[in-house]
Amino acid sequence: MTRTMVMVLISTGLVRVAAASSNIDLSTIPPRDGVQLTIYNSEDLTLVRETRTVTFRKGMNPLQFSWANTLIDPSSVELRFRTNSDQLEVLDTTFPHDKPQMLYWNVQSELDGDAQVEVTYFTSGISWAADYVCTSDPQEERMRFEGFVRITNQSGEDYENAQVRMVVGTINLVEKVRELAQRGLIADADREAYERGRRPISQMVDAARRDLSMELKAGMAVAESAAAPKEIVKQGLSEYFLFTVEGTETIRHTWSKRMRLFQGLQVPFRIQYRFRPQEYGPQMVRMFLLRNDRESDLGTTPLPDGIVRLYRDNGRDGLSMLVQQGIRYVPIGQEIELNLGVDPEVIHEWVKLGSRRDNFWFRRHDVEVYYSPQQGHQVEIRDTVAGWDEHQSWVERIRNYRDKPVDVEIRRRFEGDVLFCSGLAPTLYDYQSPQFAATVERGQKCDLAYDLTFRQGRNQKQNRVTLEER
């Protein structure tokens, strides 16, 4: 294993900033006592908090911290004293110009003995992502819904026995940590703006720090359980959500690790067939609809963005793969929509049965005057059509070859000045989109019929759909 991050206590006596210029150094390397990772999924950002025990002597104690071949943002590295803080003080921090991934702290100590220090910094290269495995029962009424998180470490550093926390939410960053890490320390001229822009993160760091203190008091180092999957504790954090993995994990550079986040064993769902071209393309799709709430055996956490793999128990001691798709963040209480795509056993056709035109208006040749025979006007031979109503008869024809009734919902958008006339109890989704629903019994064909009147030419007065009951 290659340890790339090192903290060194330099014991050359009266060394201040110029410590690195000594040709002969005697150093001790205090190991990590503990490390905590707080990984954000919306940005390539991880807050690392590590504790080490350092033996100080009275007077000036130079400390060197280096992070070769890692992706640490140098501007984020901070040192705090967890014990004896009233006897220890960081006098200054120096970033030597000739050693880009290193800094020195000069610590003034009134203590002659051990103190626990905490080093925090941002690194990039550690990420996490959620994924979900759902298994429906053969009847397609309930499902087992399992959520997982997978942590991937490409940071250049091995993290052994780390407490792992993951943050769900979209944070604001004004500069990417990876760029900062590769660029080195930012220019002084930019520092103020940078610090100002980073305030939201600093506040978060403080909040996270408070959380950590509480956990430490509660006994952070929980021994690994050998009998059951680790519990992942979920809690709200401002606009975000925090997942904390029970105990500690070792995540080596270039490895990834997947753990269960939660599971609902009996999650009810309903099936609806939807035709919504704006959302699902020009076909009727089969949807599994469930809700992320406690009533549905879920609702312990928002669902982060992730891939859902949906299977069905095929009733033959095996599984059927139904679909895999990405879902976006689902807050607690919101509906989860799983799109299974086109169902070849439920066939949807849009059939135009007829078309006719009436309510003609004619324009007098070379004159901006309009005449309508319906109004009793006389139309002359050289008059030309300037407006008319076009009536179209449509059916949404649905054939259900499944052995269950199916619920269908249809939403269509029409451009122009349109009258939608039907007995389907439609509602308007928006000013151009009527929608309606129906149930088609097993083995039945259902024609959902409606008439459209498009007011054309000068007859068009609006650009909207109006509904009319038949």
Next chain:
Amino acid sequence: MSRPIAWNVVVGILVGPALAPAASAGIKLITLPPRERVEIQLDNPQVTLVEEERIVPLTQGVNDVVFAWANTSIDRESIQLRCLSDPDAVKVLSVSYPPGENALTWQVASPKAGSARIRISYLIGQLDKSYAYQATASPDEKQLTLWQYVQLHNRSNEEFGMAGMWAGFGERFERPIGINETKKLLSARFANVPVQKVYLADLAAHGYLDAGKRQLRVPMSYRLKNDAAHGLGLFPLMFGKARIFQDDGQGMSAFLGEDWARFTPRDDEVDLFLGVARDIVVKRTIDRREQKRVLGNLYDYYVVVKYEIENFKDQPAVLDLAESLRALRSEIGINSDRDVEWELGDQGTLGKARMDVEKTTVDRVLFRVELPPRGPDDQAVKTTHTLHVRIRNEW
């Protein structure tokens, strides 16, 4: 003759307590439990799911179960492990993915030492299936015997040995599947399936056989209905190539043609186009075109389409006559993108009463006409039909 099975997919159990992470240990002793059972789930049209069971020796505590594969396209994100023998006690704690390897390690906790039956499932590429049909029609073409085959194509570079396969319907098969093998399996046989022979005259869809003579191309199809009343209906018929033969009545058969059978749900019907009928001659002409001013520049058009039909077969036949109104309007010289507003006149033989309402739309009207066989003098009876159409409100 049996031969060694080449497995590119391996499950290993690291002997001894779990090391974290397992693969970092330099010296490892690994047991390699073989597959006990393999099921290949072929019911998804896009992907193939493999489920395999192995009996793994577990120690008390946490065990590392390594799953590795090479030269085969397994979707690593889809790999799952479930314990079948004691699912409540044996738990998967986490999964680790080593860098740059097609492998993963499950940390599996077991309350006691002993064997456990586990099932590993994953999606695999290059292992897919297709469907094919073969049918032999009776000499009178009234019915046929239909065979449905599932063809499994294994290009996944993995040998599964004896594997169960299920296509989502019908019976389950159990066969050995080797690398690069294609296995054709009879999945169903249906005898005495009634078949309807369908002829279609549709200029817009199939054009002319002889444009100079205005003779239409008349495709012949076999129509099958996928329901119990027609000897089928047990499950949907999947998309696949159908080859149709006919019993020649002398113990041999002749090839009539082939077509792609579309996916046909239960209770739906499928037409298999076998070839062009040459013994049914349909000549179509436009007999009349007359325009009348309605108002201003608004016109109605009166069109008569005439069909002269001869059946040179010694059997009666049923012909579907279809007319595209949009194509007809274009044919009489009106160029417009608007829908055709049309109505049928009752002066012709093809009026509203004979229209197939179920299959008629705003753009296409369909009639079914019966054709007598040729007479005893071998002369065909010429049947003439006319269609009177009024195309309204064009400008």
